[in-house]
Amino acid sequence: MGLLSELKLAVPWGHIATKAWGSLKGHPVLCLHGWLDNANSFDRLIPLLPQALKWNRFSLMGHSFGGTVAGMFSSVFPEMVDKLILLDSLPFILDINEVNNVLTYKRQAIEHVLQLEASQKPSMVIGPEEMLQGLLKKNTHLGEECGKLLLQRGTKQVASGLVLNRDRRISWLELGIDYLSRELMQLATQKLQAHVLLIKAAHGLSNVRKDQTDQELLLFSISVLRAVLKERFQFVEIPGNHYIHMNKPQQVAEIVGAFLQGQEVAPAS
Template sequence: MKHTGYSEVHLEFDSKAIAARQWGSVEGERVLALHGWLDNCASFDRLAPMLKGINLVALDMAGHGRSYHRSSDANYNIWEETEDILGAAEALGWRKFSLLAHSRGAIAGMIAAGAFPGRVKRLALIDGLVPPSAEDAQAPDILARAIAQRARYSVVRKPRVYRTFAQAVEARMNGMFPLSAWAAGVLTERGIRPADGGFIWRNDPRLMASSTAKLNGAQVRAFLSRLNMPVRLVLAEGGIEGMIERLHPVLKGHKNITVQVMPGSHHLHMEAGAEGIAAWFGPFLRGEADS
């Protein structure tokens, strides 16, 4: 399967550079797409062409793909993505827009929409909604672990070199969430760069470090309570273990969040599940499903 029909986009704001891909017509509904952890905007190569009538801009999030890496004194805490989401929208000249997001990107999108509900028209989320909450008493250990990991991943060391593109694709196929050869291939194509002896990943190694702080249950509920826009959430039958059960109590009382469980793995939008997602999300993102 080839991936065509997009244009490459370069966005600059606040001395940051975000790379992106754009599908559809500039006259269509404005939608920003946010990928998952250690992925890149090619995550939407299969789904995006199926979403007609939409001006879709899929971002390489900070530290991923061809976008900027945060400075040495900065972190990759999930809520810090909000500034980049709004910055990208401002660079595009978008005041109001919808979000299409997967996994970590879905969590970042929920937080951004909760912080700035007046900017986000609709949320279309794939296998992600809220981060696992932490107890207040865990805060010291969370901070200590994050600082230790940041130090470890900030050390300049020789990255793993893959002698061939095929070896890098194979590694991506067998990662935390197994992928098909095609899905791994498009992510790898954008996610690696040439190096002496072969290829290395572009991702910032510090993405492997845990957050310096995590939201507690009350904070998660506070963000959710501010989602005054319609939300559609696709959960994968074979997705993150325990997610479907974990979200049941979280979703109580949120009548604006509609959930549909679909067959497939965590990256179902990159597999055969893309057709079902497009059929459900397309009218929604175009505003045709508004009641």
């Protein structure tokens, strides 16, 4: 299943770069990559998934922050999403101190954007090897081959090296996150009409951080999804790190493929 086309979606601030795989006759699955990643994140997984699935709505698959965006969209527009696939991600981000912190988050995010927009500082030009090593140092779950794949799309070649393609305004994570209380997370989950699959990496971000509060919020989120969605929620934990969809595409594809075709996926380990 090869690349169908490269697309640019016009938006008021510029454009969103996208790419399309597979047959136009198949069921549409919109894939959202993780924070500061790009569409090449799915290059290894998409060719392994089944085609020609004909349903009336579309499915969402998101990795990391992309899964959170997909989850929030699925609760705000529940009639549009039939299946939600979360790759080492949760559909909503909880913060036990969200009431006290939300205004601080918003102020910091706005100030960050204003500072960047006022600055005329040009993008840094970095050599290919230095760029790769810098990416791998900041993303310890990435292997060298996957890091090179992300940089193919995430950088632009100039005379003296590479520059990052990304909009620097998105480098402040809080700019795109709405933190939810436990009560609001339960309400948002009740709005979901989609069948939900959560594939958790055994050594993903939630395990690496080893923060007790993070672990409690993870367990709470999973318990709410199970209690509210019942048979519409499936959970699988597999060996691997945060980039399981790139590092182990065959294993992830088997689980996702079965889910897309309405089958029961393997039980959690």
